[in-house]
Amino acid sequence: MDFGTDPQVEDLRAEARAFVGQHLTADVVARVRESGNYHDAEFHRALAGKGWIGAHWPVEEGGRGWPRSHSDVVYEELAAAGAPVEGWIITQIIGEAIRREGSPEMKERMLPAVTRGEVLFALGYSEPGSGSDLASVQTKAVPDGDGWIINGQKIFTTMGSEADHIFLLARTEPDLPKHAGLTLFLVPTDAPGFEASGLFTLSGQRTNVTHYADIRIDDSARIGERGRGWEIVNVALAFERGGEFAAQLRRLVNAAIGWGRAAGRDADPRFLARLGRAQAQTRVARLLGAYASWSRAAPGAGAVEGTIAKVFGTEALQDASRSLLEATGADGLVDIGTVGATAAAEMQHLYRESQIATIYGGTSEVLKTVIAQQRLALPRPRNR
Ligand SMILES: Cc1cc2nc3c(=O)[nH]c(=O)nc-3n(C[C@H](O)[C@H](O)[C@H](O)COP(=O)(O)OP(=O)(O)OC[C@H]3O[C@@H](n4cnc5c(N)ncnc54)[C@H](O)[C@@H]3O)c2cc1C
Structure with a gap:
């Protein structure tokens, strides 16, 4: 490359x-x-x-x-x-x-x-009892003539209140092993029986609990063959994880530079040491993101490169935002958009965001296992 x-x-x-x-x-x-x-x-x-x-x-x-x-x-x-x-x-x-x-x-x-x-679409994978162990989803799609009846509940359906369709992972073969009995559908959100209720994160972002009560959809809403949902989800995941956190790190570093100048700390070696480390993390995240992007274009899209970029970028965002926010003292306590807010408010916002970034799209713990198996060829952990 x-x-x-x-x-x-x-x-x-x-x-x-x-x-x-x-x-x-x-x-x-x-x-x-x-x-x-x-x-x-x-x-x-x-x-x-x-x-x-x-x-x-x-x-x-x-x-x-x-x-x-x-x-x-x-x-x-x-x-x-x-x-x-x-x-x-x-x-x-x-x-x-x-x-x-x-x-x-x-x-x-x-x-x-x-x-x-x-x-607009939203991802309807996670359920209250199925996040990391996604293949255990319980939302059901039961055949009904030339269509399906959907019943169940999803959680963390981000954009679920805005989307026109939910990309829904549902169980269609309850008697098969869990990975084999899943199918994907595009469920229209204007269908009777659909409901989205807001769930707000630490940074004020809205995600949703979405409900599906006897929703009837046509078979043309099915994506891929019946029972192949798990494979298709893995294709989609290859495109979900990547180098996007380098951009958040850049946003953080820019806010920190702005704050440092305004607060007269731009020559303070202790502040500059934190800034330098954050800048180095940004560069690494960017290169890992570029590598993930390049490998995705290759046949058989490389999911693991995006996973590596996601783990590094989100962990770095957490580390850098904590370190830089600490340096801002009382300025970092003022919320974005309120009276007296400085560039430190943006840093505080990114610090809050960083706490959930290591969860959505797969938690760091789970993704490190993926990297260990797919990149380092280590054996599967005993409990899985
Ligand atoms: C803000 C936000 C937005 C989201 N958006 C979406 C969305 O749009 N669509 C969607 O479908 N989902 C979405 N999610 C859900 C997200 O993918 C899940 O929260 C995530 O996969 C973790 O699942 P869980 O919350 O059920 O936690 P659990 O799976 O219950 O995990 C709890 C803890 O146990 C650890 N753990 C679990 N299994 C293992 C293991 N095998 N090895 C080591 N540690 C383990 C985890 O790392 C974690 O620390 C979103 C989540 C958040 C917070």
């Missing part, structure tokens, strides 16, 4: 920064803070207007045929500025699964609509 700077990429970076300047308005920030959804309909439409949603998908699927690395650069600039990109990213992850496993009819119906910014 080539780590050199490509002038085309640098132009794209500049374009993404200009886009942030134009579209990440005070109104957008206020709406996001109010709803807790890291998504804004107007901002999302502007992204679609630029052709940045699914830009790396083939032209015949509504994309622009970009290299994946170009989409990653746009993402990095937007996320480093704190733009609301969750709806974009989650929808794209599910779009990847539809591209690979959806029927021709579903691809035609969904993918161009996604790139036009008209359709």
Whole structure:
């Protein structure tokens, strides 16, 4: 892989920064803070207007045929500025699964609509009793004529209140071993029997408990063959984990530099030592992210590189935000958006976010086991 700077990429970076300047308005920030959804309909439409949603998908699927690395650069600039990109990213992850496993009819119906910014998806995997042990999900899909009846409950369905469809992992074969009896569906959120109730994290982000009561869906809502849900989830996971936390680290370092200057601490060696360490972590996270992005483009998409980048990036964000926030003293106690807030408020917000980043998309403990097995070829732990 080539780590050199490509002038085309640098132009794209500049374009993404200009886009942030134009579209990440005070109104957008206020709406996001109010709803807790890291998504804004107007901002999302502007992204679609630029052709940045699914830009790396083939032209015949509504994309622009970009290299994946170009989409990653746009993402990095937007996320480093704190733009609301969750709806974009989650929808794209599910779009990847539809591209690979959806029927021709579903691809035609969904993918161009996604790139036009008209359709949003949410991931409906986790349940109150099934997170790390995802294959144990209990939500049921029972055949009913030419369709299915869905009953169950999901938790942490991020974007579940905004999405048009939930990418739902359901048990269709209760008598088969747990990994073999799962199937994926796109469940429309306007179907009678669907409900989303808010669940707010330590950083004020909204995720949801979603309920499915006797929801009837057509068989055309099924993604992939019956019983292949587990394999398809693993394809989607390969696209979920990656180098996105380098952008959060950049956001943190920029906030810390701003705070250091304003507080007259920019020549304080103790503060600079913390800043230097955070900057080094940012560079490593960025390189691991670039490596994950590059390996994803290869046939048989390398999930483990994204997993490595996710574990390092989230652990580094936790470490760096704690260390830098400690240096801000009382300034770090003031919440973002309140009177007297300095750049330390942004650091405090990122510190809160970092506490959950090591949980969603797979916890660090579980992902380290994945890396041990898939990259280091170590044996499976005895309790699994
Ligand atoms: C903010 C947020 C957003 C989320 N968004 C989504 C979403 O959009 N869609 C979705 O489906 N899910 C989502 N999740 C769910 C997330 O994927 C799960 O929370 C995560 O996989 C952990 O599952 P759990 O919460 O059930 O914890 P558990 O699996 O019960 O884990 C509890 C603890 O035990 C440890 N542990 C469990 N098993 C092992 C093991 N085998 N070895 C070592 N340690 C282990 C874990 O590391 C953890 O520390 C989100 C979660 C959060 C917090």
